[in-house]
Structure formats: structure tokens, C-alpha cells
Amino acid sequence: MAEKLLLAIDQGTTSTRSIVFTSEGQTRAAAQEELKQHYPKPGWVEHDPEEIWRAALSTMKRALANARAKPADIAGIGITNQRETTILWDRATGKPIHNAIVWQDRRTAEWCQRMKKEVGDAELGRRTGLLFDAYFSGSKISWLLDNVAGAREAAEAGRLAFGTVDCFLLWRLTGGAVHATDATNASRTMLFNIATQAWDDELLRIFGIPRALLPEVRDCAADFGATATELLGQAVPIAGIAGDQQAATIGQACFRPGMIKSTYGTGCFVLMNTGDTQVQSQNRLLATLAYRLAGKPTYALEGSIFVSGAAIQWLRDALKIIKAAPDTQSLAQSLSGNDGVYMVPAFVGLGAPWWDPDARGAIVGLSRDSGIAHIARAALEACVYQTQDLMSAMRADGVADFYSIRVDGGMAVNDWFAQFLADQLDLPVERPAITETTALGAAYLAGLTTGVFASTEDIARRWQRERRFVPGADPALRQQRYAGWRDAVGRVLTRS
Ligand code: ADP
Numbered sequence: 095m096a097e098k099l100l101l102a103i104d105q106g107t108t109s110t111r112s113i114v115f116t117s118e119g120q121t122r123a124a125a126q127e128e129l130k131q132h133y134p135k136p137g138w139v140e141h142d143p144e145e146i147w148r149a150a151l152s153t154m155k156r157a158l159a160n161a162r163a164k165p166a167d168i169a170g171i172g173i174t175n176q177r178e179t180t181i182l183w184d185r186a187t188g189k190p191i192h193n194a195i196v197w198q199d200r201r202t203a204e205w206c207q208r209m210k211k212e213v214g215d216a217e218l219g220r221r222t223g224l225l226f227d228a229y230f231s232g233s234k235i236s237w238l239l240d241n242v243a244g245a246r247e248a249a250e251a252g253r254l255a256f257g258t259v260d261c262f263l264l265w266r267l268t269g270g271a272v273h274a275t276d277a278t279n280a281s282r283t284m285l286f287n288i289a290t291q292a293w294d295d296e297l298l299r300i301f302g303i304p305r306a307l308l309p310e311v312r313d314c315a316a317d318f319g320a321t322a323t324e325l326l327g328q329a330v331p332i333a334g335i336a337g338d339q340q341a342a343t344i345g346q347a348c349f350r351p352g353m354i355k356s357t358y359g360t361g362c363f364v365l366m367n368t369g370d371t372q373v374q375s376q377n378r379l380l381a382t383l384a385y386r387l388a389g390k391p392t393y394a395l396e397g398s399i400f401v402s403g404a405a406i407q408w409l410r411d412a413l414k415i416i417k418a419a420p421d422t423q424s425l426a427q428s429l430s431g432n433d434g435v436y437m438v439p440a441f442v443g444l445g446a447p448w449w450d451p452d453a454r455g456a457i458v459g460l461s462r463d464s465g466i467a468h469i470a471r472a473a474l475e476a477c478v479y480q481t482q483d484l485m486s487a488m489r490a491d492g493v494a495d496f497y498s499i500r501v502d503g504g505m506a507v508n509d510w511f512a513q514f515l516a517d518q519l520d521l522p523v524e525r526p527a528i529t530e531t532t533a534l535g536a537a538y539l540a541g542l543t544t545g546v547f548a549s550t551e552d553i554a555r556r557w558q559r560e561r562r563f564v565p566g567a568d569p570a571l572r573q574q575r576y577a578g579w580r581d582a583v584g585r586v587l588t589r590s
Contacts, residue, residue, distance in 0.1 A: 098169040100540050101157065101330070102533040103150050103389035105175040106338065107196065107360075113530060114161035114168075115316050115537040117546045118557045121530060125156035126306040129181035132193060137200040140193035143181050146259060148264050151325065158326075168331030170544040171267075172536030174341035175259040180234035182245065182307070183262065185255050188270055191242050194259070195234040202233035202452075209233070213300060219374060221287045221294050223381030223393075225449070231258060232284030235303055252306040258282070260335045261309050267332060267515060269322030269389030270529045274310040276335035276516045277386035286311065288383055291391055308359070314340070314385045327528040334539025336385060338532050339363045343384050343394065344539060346500040349550045354496055355531070356481060361445075364484045365394045368493060372388035377447045377487035387400045387542070387550070391542040395493060397446040397484035402477040403505050405439040408492065409473055423510045425470035433576065434459035436479075436582035437472035444587070447487040452588040459578070465555035477580035478515045485519060509563075517567035518575065527558040 099122060100115045111126040127149040132140040158165065178197035183190045195201070210218075214349045226232055235256055239246045248254045257265060260276040280286040282291075285303065287294040293308055312318065320329040336344060339357065343365045345354040351369035356362060366382050372393045375381060381550035384394035406419045416422060437457050438444075443451035457472060485496070499521050505511055506525055516523040528534055541547040545555075 096450065098227045098546055099156065099161065099163055099167050100170060100172065100537040100546065101168045102172045102174065102536040102540070103577065104155060104264065104338070104533040105146060105150060105173070105263065107176045107198070110146060110153055111155035111533065113533040113537070114157050114163055115534065117169075119528065119534060119538070121528065123157050123160035125160060126152040127153055131303070135432065138380060139196040139199040139251050141179065141190075141196055143190040143194050143262060144181070147263065149262050150165035155326070161367060165328040165330050165383065166283070168330050169546050170331045170540035171321070172334035172538070172540035173260045173263055174336055174338050174532050174536035175263070175279070177258065177339065178229060179259050179540065180231045180238070180256070181259065181262045182235070182238050182254050183265070184248070184255055188266065191245055191254065192238055193554075195237065199227055200228050202228040202237050205233045209301065217282070219381070221272070221289070221297060222284055222371065223281065223288050224284055225378065225380065230282055230284040231446065232297070232301055232303065235307070236301055239303070246289065249304045249307050254307055255309070256307040257309055260337070264318055264332060264335070267321045268319040271322075274312050274318060274320040276314045276315060276316070277311055277391065278337045278340040278383045279335065280311045280437050281383040282337060288381065288391070288393070291386070311403050312390060313343075313387055315387055317540045326566040331544060333468065333543035334536055336535060337455065337541060339365055339396065340383065340385055340394075340532040341533070341535030341539070342502060342536065343534070344553075345535030345581060346502065346526060347554040348384070348500065349554055352380050352493070352495045352497060354499045355376060355393065356499055356501050357478060358402050358501060359532070360402070360404045362399040362477060362481065362503070364397045364490055365480060366438065366493065366496070368393045368395055373491055373493060375491050377490050377563070378449050379484070379487050395491065396489055397487060399477070399480040399484070400442050400445045401439040402480070403503070404441070405437065405473040405476060409437070409470060413469070416470060419504070420508065422470045422474055423469040423508050425492040426468050426474050426510045429471055431465065432471055432475060432578075433461070433468060435464055435468040435472050436578055437469065437476045438490070438582050438584050438586050439476050440475065443585065444583070447483055448583070450587050450589055453586045456582065458582045458585060474511045475514065475575075478518050479576060481515060482518055482576060498524050501524065502526060502529045512563045516563040516565045518567045518572055520572065522565065523563040524559050525561045525563070527560040
């Protein structure tokens with residue numbers, strides 16, 4: 095019998111890709127399509143769900159063709175997705191009633207302020223692990239019900255379905271047979287109680303969201319049905335789902351408490367496995383699900399940095415001081431220190447642990463000798479210090495026993511950055527051989543369900559390190575640098 099393959103659909107904010115993996119977790123072939131961004135008003139961001147669906151289907155077919163694989167060669171499909179993005183559709187026709195409201199969309203900021211007064215962040219945190227923020231799906235559902243003609247009545251009558259992108263794709267892939275999501279995607283809606291692992295009736299009541307809208311919640315590695323036969327010519331099992339950051343956590347094999355993965359793309363997301371413990375953060379980090387397997391939830395603490403690689407793009411596209419992102423490495427290396435120059439890339443406010451949406455960016459400490467190299471180095475250093483902020487917040491929340499941090503995303507290929515990260519965090523930084531960790535995580539989940547992998551230990555054994563960066567900075571220097579960063583942040587904060 096031919097070797098069984100796994101197919102991952104990775105539906106991201108700016109692109110949709112499908113990747114065929116071997117049963118050893120090696121990439122066999124891929125296909126990708128860009129996704130159009132719609133900005134109907136300042137602060138609003140939408141996607142066309144039909145475009146998402148077409149891209150998912152066409153990239154699946156192309157990836158299979160590129161891998162010279164038949165649908166019968168695929169043991170299972172895994173789906174991973176941009177989280178929180180919200181779609182409502184008509185159960186009878188399968189048609190969305192509005193564009194998808196994307197996680198970045200801020201139109202519901204006021205709703206969140208109102209609900210925060212009514213419910214309080216502490217109560218929401220206890221139930222969902224989240225904070226009141228327009229980022230999560232709950233407020234977006236509420237907006238659609240209030241602003242699309244007839245939506246509320248249709249929802250109450252059970253004629254509409256809600257789903258994050260995974261759930262919408264699953265519905266379409268199964269020809270409308272399955273309305274389900276996984277626990278990690280559910281955990282980002284503001285409606286799912288992560289302690290009881292069920293939709294929270296009390297929150298649904300307060301937010302006025304009919305339960306009839308909601309999908310069934312399954313484990314990340316589960317039987318999600320099969321593709322409708324006409325799509326690929328043969329039914330293929332759909333066997334894994336996780337939100338993108340959680341899928342990356344699985345792709346990085348962070349299965350033990352204390353293990354951390356940090357993804358440096360446009361923004362940066364740090365997730366630390368906290369095992370059975372749902373940590374109630376006192377430092378404005380999110381408690382979330384890392385994954386749920388065989389009915390057992392494993393929790394994580396999550397911190398997000400809005401701008402990381404985006405600061406490098408800004409150097410290239412707005413300042414035009416570099417030609418390409420990798421140039422930052424030689425520029426940073428050309429200096430023996432930062433000479434007191436810091437950049438706070440608060441272009442869209444600051445995320446965890448500051449949560450200051452009104453803060454704006456700054457470059458401080460400039461002197462007559464400062465040049466392009468200082469600014470490039472300051473941009474790379476900023477991503478490191480922001481990670482350090484998150485780790486300090488995690489420590490303050492009582493989670494102290496980290497032993498290493500596994501990095502991925504576009505910036506992780508920068509050796510100078512990875513070494514500086516190890517030095518500042520005083521932790522080994524590990525870079526995997528396969529940096530497509532998000533898609534890999536989805537494939538691993540599908541492989542767990544279909545018996546390609548026996549267990550998470552089996553997956554962990556397959557994780558391969560490309561390089562390990564060992565910390566070596568002098569403690570006094572480390573502290574001095576970090577103090578400079580905190581001082582720079584202090585200058586841009588609008589609230590204490
Ligand atoms: P996303 O998935 O968010 O689109 P990627 O993981 O593809 O992001 O990473 C792209 C980001 O990484 C870009 O913002 C780019 O500026 C940054 N980047 C890519 N290569 C390097 C590098 N060698 N050094 C620093 N930053 C880099």
C-alpha cells in the first residue's frame with residue numbers, strides 16, 4: 095500500500111494555503127492563494143467567505159496535484175485558521191448573510207466597553223479566559239444580529255448558523271452535513287466556558303446571542319465527517335481542527351507544561367502550555383486552550399504583540415532604509431550595542447501586558463551618531479523586549495519553570511534576532527527544521543485521529559531542531575538593556 099499522506103488547510107488572514115505532508119511530517123507539496131482584504135470604513139476589516147471557500151478548495155486540489163497524490167492517498171484532512179473571524183450563514187442555502195468580520199476589526203469596541211461595565215473583565219476571565227475586546231467573536235456576532243436586516247429573527251428561529259472560519263469551511267466541505275468546531279476555536283468566541291468546556295448560557299443570555307446559532311464543540315483530534323464526494327471525487331475524512339496559534343503549539347510539539355512557542359510573523363503570539371491549570375492571569379494575559387484531546391483540555395497562557403515583523407516591513411516600505419527584511423541582520427550585527435536607541439513599535443497601540451490601544455510608536459535615544467543600523471537594530475530588539483514583557487507577565491502570574499522557547503514565523507530565520515532573544519530571555523531558543531508549524535500542527539491532529547500517529551509522544555519524537563541558540567549575555571547588560579526599553583515604553587503609554 096502507498097504511504098498515507100495528510101492534508102492541511104491553513105486559512106490565514108492574508109492567504110489560504112494547503113499543504114500535503116508525509117506521515118513523517120515532511121512537506122510534500124503546497125499551494126497558496128492571497129486573500130483580498132476589505133476595509134469598508136476606518137477600523138473595519140472584512141473578508142469574503144465565498145473567496146475563502148473557493149481558495150480552500152482550489153488550493154487543496156492544487157496541492158494534491160503538486161504532490162501527485164490522489165484523494166485516496168490522504169488519511170485525513172486537518173484545518174487550521176485565522177482565529178475569531180466571524181461568519182453567519184443561512185442553514186438552508188449555505189449562503190453567508192454578510193462578509194466575514196475579521197479579528198482585527200474594531201467596530202465593536204463600544205459594545206465591549208458597555209459589556210465590560212455590565213459583566214466585568216474578572217467574571218469574563220473566570221469563564222472564558224479572555225478580556226472584553228473587539229478582537230473576539232462574541233461582539234462581532236452581536237453586531238451582525240443587530241445590523242443585518244432580519245438576522246435576529248432568523249437566528250432565533252434556528253435558520254442561521256455561526257462559525258469561525260474552520261467551522262464554515264467544515265460545513266462547506268461536508269456539503270452542509272456537519273456544523274461543528276473544535277474547543278480551541280470555541281475558546282476564542284467569548285461564549286465558551288473553558289472550565290466546563292461548554293457554551294456558557296449565562297454569557298449567551300447577557301449578550302443576547304441565541305444558542306441555536308452555535309456549532310457543536312469537538313476535540314481537536316476528532317471525527318469531523320468527510321468531504322462531500324463531488325468535491326474531490328472521493329470522500330476524505332476531516333480529522334483535525336485547531337486555531338492557528340494552537341495548531342502552531344502542536345506543530346512545535348509543546349506538549350509539556352512550561353513549554354513555549356513564539357511565532358514571529360506580522361505580529362507575535364506567545365503560548366505557554368500550562369497543563370491542567372487554567373491560570374487566571376493577574377497581568378492581562380489570556381488563558382486559553384492549548385488543545386483538547388480525548389476529552390481532556392490542556393490550557394495555555396497567551397500573550398500577543400501586535401507589531402513584530404510589521405516593524406521590519408515598515409523599515410522597508412515606509413522608511414525605505416532597507417531593501418529586504420534579511421538586511422536587518424547585517425545592520426544589527428554591525429553595531430556592538432544599541433547605544434541607547436530604542437524603538438517602541440506601538441503603531442496600533444500596545445497589546446499584552448500593556449493593553450493600551452491609544453499608545454503610538456516612538457524612537458528614542460537618538461544622537462548625532464545614530465544611523466540606519468541603530469534603527470534596524472532597535473526594531474529587532476523591540477520584538478525581543480516585547481517577548482520579555484510577556485515572559486515577565488507569565489512569571490508574575492506564577493508560572494516560572496520555563497526551560498526553552500521554540501520559535502517560528504518569518505522573523506525566526508534571522509539568526510541575530512534569535513541569538514538576541516536567547517540572550518535577553520536567558521533561555522535557550524530552539525528553531526525547528528520545519529517552520530510551517532501551523533499547517534504541520536493541523537496535519538498532526540488529523541494524523542492522531544486516523545492512527546498515523548499513536549500519541550502526542552509519537553509526534554514529539556518527530557519534532558526536529560534545526561538550531562539551538564544558547565544564552566550568553568552578561569546579566570548586568572541584560573538588565574540595563576531591558577531597563578532602557580521599559581523607560582521607552584513609559585514614554586508612549588497613555589494610561590498607567
Ligand atoms: P504572516 O504569516 O504574519 O504573514 P510570516 O510568518 O510570513 O508572517 O513572516 C513575515 C514577517 O517576517 C514580515 O513582517 C517580515 O518583515 C518578517 N521577516 C521575514 N524575514 C525576516 C528576516 N530575515 N529578519 C527579520 N524579519 C523578517
